[in-house]
Amino acid sequence: MYPNAQxxxxxxxxxxxxxxxxxxxxxxxxxTLYHMxxxxxxxxxxxxxxxxxxxxxxxxxxxxxxxxxxGSIFFYQTRIGKDEKPFRMYKFRSMVSNAEDLLxxxxxxxxxxxxxxxxxxxxxITKIGRFIxxxxxxxxxxxxxxxxxxxxxVGPRPALPREVEQYSSxxxxxxxxxxxxxxxxxxxxxxxxxxxxxxxxxxHYIRQRGILVDLKIIIHTVRVMFGSKDAF
Numbered sequence: 748m749y750p751n752a753q754x755x756x757x758x759x760x761x762x763x764x765x766x767x768x769x770x771x772x773x774x775x776x777x778x779t780l781y782h783m784x785x786x787x788x789x790x791x792x793x794x795x796x797x798x799x800x801x802x803x804x805x806x807x808x809x810x811x812x813x814x815x816x817x818g819s820i821f822f823y824q825t826r827i828g829k830d831e832k833p834f835r836m837y838k839f840r841s842m843v844s845n846a847e848d849l850l851x852x853x854x855x856x857x858x859x860x861x862x863x864x865x866x867x868x869x870x871x872i873t874k875i876g877r878f879i880x881x882x883x884x885x886x887x888x889x890x891x892x893x894x895x896x897x898x899x900x901v902g903p904r905p906a907l908p909r910e911v912e913q914y915s916s917x918x919x920x921x922x923x924x925x926x927x928x929x930x931x932x933x934x935x936x937x938x939x940x941x942x943x944x945x946x947x948x949x950x951h952y953i954r955q956r957g958i959l960v961d962l963k964i965i966i967h968t969v970r971v972m973f974g975s976k977d978a979f
């Protein structure tokens with residue numbers, strides 16, 4: 748997606764290679780100062796984002812209601828956070844109201860290998876839902892999760908409980924940190940990558956994380972939001 752990105756300081760992997768497959772989480776250096784700065788940065792950026800994006804939130808809410816007056820504006824799911832603790836994650840509703848009830852009939856169409864479920868032409872997605880997914884606008888309510896401290900702006904994708912049930916002990920290493928609204932997976936091919944590649948990207952981030960790394964990922968995320976062809 749971004750051909751020169753893999754050459755920068757954080758070695759962002761944009762083509763889904765398995766460069767880090769044999770690595771483990773070896774960095775045990777204390778990151779107290781980093782965690783303090785990261786939390787402050789998360790809170791300030793998320794708070795500012797909620798204020799600045801409030802007009803967009805209102806427009807999206809109206810469009811969702813116009814298409815499906817009986818459905819809710821927001822959608823929430825139980826996700827697994829740091830140290831396998833569950834939390835409620837918020838999104839704009841992009842699917843029909845009974846989407847979870849229809850999931851069982853669609854599992855055989857899964858287009859991503861491993862402990863995740865994605866299909867490109869998911870019949871449960873609404874018209875406005877397809878647009879807000881394409882632009883990642885549906886993810887913006889997660890800024891509230893950042894305010895609450897359940898999520899960070901940058902970190903591994905928060906997993907579903909049914910996904911974690913299939914995790915190996917190696918896969919669970921990605922649950923050692925607070926999950927994020929964005930991360931290496933989201934800017935490195937997203938749905939074009941398989942589950943194992945996502946895990947490797949997350950573990951690479953955990954080893955290399957720092958304020959500069961986080962800022963670079965946030966900048967790349969903005970590019971992806973306005974130019975990605977991978978979101979579905």
